[in-house]
Amino acid sequence: MDWQAARVSLLLAVCTAALLLPLGVWLARWLATTPWRGRPGVEALLMLPLLLPPTVVGFYLLVTLGQGSAIGAWLARSINLRLVFSFEGLLLASVLVNLPFMVQPLQRAFAAIPGSLREAAWVCGLSPWRAFWKIELPLAWPGLVAGVALTMAHTLGEFGVVLMVGGSIAGETKTLSIAIYDRVQAFDMAAAHVMALALVGCSLAALAFVFAADKARPLQER
Amino acid sequence: MLEVLLNNEGPIRLQAEFNCARGELLALVGPSGSGKTSVLRAIAGLLKSHGLRGRVSVGNKAQDLWFDSARGIRRAPQQRRVGLVFQHYALFPHLTAIENVALAAHPPREAAYFDALFERVGLVGLQQRRPSQLSGGQQQRVALARALAREPQVLLLDEPFSAVDAPTRQTLYHELAALRQSVAIPMVLVTHDLNEARRLADRVVILDAGESLQVGPPARVFASPRNARVAELVGLQNHFQGQFFSSSPADAPGLGRLVWHAPEQGGAHISLSVTDKKRLDDGAAVSWVVAGELLDLSAQPPVQPANSLACTLREVLPLGEISLCTLVPTQLPSQRITLNLSTAALRQLGAVPGGVLYLHIPPEAVHIMPVRHN
Numbered sequence: 001m002d003w004q005a006a007r008v009s010l011l012l013a014v015c016t017a018a019l020l021l022p023l024g025v026w027l028a029r030w031l032a033t034t035p036w037r038g039r040p041g042v043e044a045l046l047m048l049p050l051l052l053p054p055t056v057v058g059f060y061l062l063v064t065l066g067q068g069s070a071i072g073a074w075l076a077r078s079i080n081l082r083l084v085f086s087f088e089g090l091l092l093a094s095v096l097v098n099l100p101f102m103v104q105p106l107q108r109a110f111a112a113i114p115g116s117l118r119e120a121a122w123v124c125g126l127s128p129w130r131a132f133w134k135i136e137l138p139l140a141w142p143g144l145v146a147g148v149a150l151t152m153a154h155t156l157g158e159f160g161v162v163l164m165v166g167g168s169i170a171g172e173t174k175t176l177s178i179a180i181y182d183r184v185q186a187f188d189m190a191a192a193h194v195m196a197l198a199l200v201g202c203s204l205a206a207l208a209f210v211f212a213a214d215k216a217r218p219l220q221e222r
Numbered sequence: 223m224l225e226v227l228l229n230n231e232g233p234i235r236l237q238a239e240f241n242c243a244r245g246e247l248l249a250l251v252g253p254s255g256s257g258k259t260s261v262l263r264a265i266a267g268l269l270k271s272h273g274l275r276g277r278v279s280v281g282n283k284a285q286d287l288w289f290d291s292a293r294g295i296r297r298a299p300q301q302r303r304v305g306l307v308f309q310h311y312a313l314f315p316h317l318t319a320i321e322n323v324a325l326a327a328h329p330p331r332e333a334a335y336f337d338a339l340f341e342r343v344g345l346v347g348l349q350q351r352r353p354s355q356l357s358g359g360q361q362q363r364v365a366l367a368r369a370l371a372r373e374p375q376v377l378l379l380d381e382p383f384s385a386v387d388a389p390t391r392q393t394l395y396h397e398l399a400a401l402r403q404s405v406a407i408p409m410v411l412v413t414h415d416l417n418e419a420r421r422l423a424d425r426v427v428i429l430d431a432g433e434s435l436q437v438g439p440p441a442r443v444f445a446s447p448r449n450a451r452v453a454e455l456v457g458l459q460n461h462f463q464g465q466f467f468s469s470s471p472a473d474a475p476g477l478g479r480l481v482w483h484a485p486e487q488g489g490a491h492i493s494l495s496v497t498d499k500k501r502l503d504d505g506a507a508v509s510w511v512v513a514g515e516l517l518d519l520s521a522q523p524p525v526q527p528a529n530s531l532a533c534t535l536r537e538v539l540p541l542g543e544i545s546l547c548t549l550v551p552t553q554l555p556s557q558r559i560t561l562n563l564s565t566a567a568l569r570q571l572g573a574v575p576g577g578v579l580y581l582h583i584p585p586e587a588v589h590i591m592p593v594r595h596n
Contacts, residue, residue, distance in 0.1 A: 117314060119299070119308075120308060120312035120314070121325075122299040123266055123304055123372075125303075125328045127300060134314075219315060
């Protein structure tokens with residue numbers, strides 16, 4: 001087991017979920033309630049990482065954020081931030097690639113809340129902000145659990161984008177999935193086995209968590 | 223006093239005007255899609271329409287003016303102290319009964335306040351239950367308690383009895399009547415059930431396609447609908463067409479003449495003496511209804527033939543104590559008069575389907591309405 005890679009993977013998963021959660025909640029709630037006609041366009045854009053090969057996403061990120069690009073050069077010059085072959089860059093890529101995994105379950109959860117509950121909260125005198133905290137978020141709870149679990153499991157297993165954007169710098173961008181690939185290349189099947197099994201276990205646990213949360217749906221209590 | 227004047231163009235058309243005094247229960251009645259709930263939502267500030275015009279106020283103070291399109295005032299639902307009982311209650315499923323109710327209390331209240339409130343709505347001991355653990359009637363009471371905890375200036379009830387079984391509904395009717403004794407605020411009830419409106423409301427507003435057609439005490443609206451559409455909406459069965467002729471020297475003083483004709487039967491007609499209220503032009507096309515409770519039915523031809531017509535008893539539908547009878551005037555066989563007669567009275571008349579009966583229509587039993595031209 002490559003513990004260093006495991007640490008990078010776990011850190012990446014936690015940071016991705018932590019960054020994506022507020023963003024995902026905001027996006028999902030907006031998508032679930034907006035009457036705006038351009039909504040399908042935004043939804044399509046968010047789902048795109050699911051369909052595109054990870055190498056394509058990685059390629060475009062490299063092109064946009066590399067130091068040869070305007071953005072990359074500006075970031076490096078002004079705040080000394082390099083987004084290619086660094087953990088920060090990997091995190092940004094991971095956040096973008098995981099958008100559908102966080103937004104989808106959350107959007108479904110917010111859309112399932114009847115409009116009358118939101119209105120009842122307003123009529124009870126709750127500000128939109130308090131209505132969100134007291135009513136909407138607790139009712140969307142299973143979606144939140146699912147979003148976080150799927151994002152973390154998917155981040156742990158991500159390979160293509162990580163390789164393209166992060167490379168394989170030990171302790172910085174080398175994740176478990178890259179380490180497995182390395183071990184297989186070196187015919188160290190036993191080490192690859194251990195890490196592969198660990199990833200299978202994580203994904204399975206995440207999915208079990210999602211289904212368990214879905215069963216305890218507060219909205220079904222009616 | 224709640225004063226409502228609403229005008230809205232577009233998909234949700236509204237043209238409603240009414241008021242409701244403190245302690246009064248006003249019923250908004252109309253078929254589905256007539257805009258009843260939209261009116262309620264507009265009062266609560268939930269109707270989102272840029273084209274909404276008019277005024278909603280609950281008093282004379284500045285904060286009592288909730289909506290005034292002319293002055294650009296449009297208060298948010300949170301700024302209107304409204305108690306709204308939603309059609310399916312809209313209780314928060316993840317909160318207990320008492321948490322549901324406590325959420326509406328501003329500023330937060332002591333436990334004793336809620337205990338008293340729960341006792342008042344008959345929910346003692348159920349404070350810690352979730353909505354899913356309560357029956358329909360109990361959920362309705364939680365919704366009512368939540369509306370009252372807001373200490374509302376207006377209580378709005380959207381079809382509150384539609385989702386409960388008949389025995390519970392009877393209990394809830396009584397409780398609403400009792401509530402009116404203790405809460406002196408305007409109450410607006412939305413219902414499609416005419417009997418419910420008749421039984422509970424001090425006044426009714428008949429709504430059709432968003433427009434308030436008639437406002438008044440139920441007895442008056444049901445007995446004297448303003449026009450043919452109201453008569454149709456309040457479910458009056460004996461509703462006919464005719465032509466009105468005002469009082470002439472040949473008529474008794476104060477009486478005019480109604481010529482009852484059926485368009486499809488050429489010149490055949492029946493002439494009836496009716497009260498002339500001097501509101502209609504001579505020769506005006508009218509529609510008219512008869513109040514069943516003022517009609518007389520006999521087996522023998524009357525001594526005074528005026529306003530009496532021979533009818534064939536076409537059909538008798540026994541419904542226990544009463545029987546639903548369909549009569550066909552022999553002079554106008556295309557017309558039907560439906561009457562609810564006591565089954566005992568029908569037996570005493572010795573009437574059988576196909577037999578002839580004589581129907582007397584006193585002038586005061588006829589209510590004449592102008593035909594509405596759109």
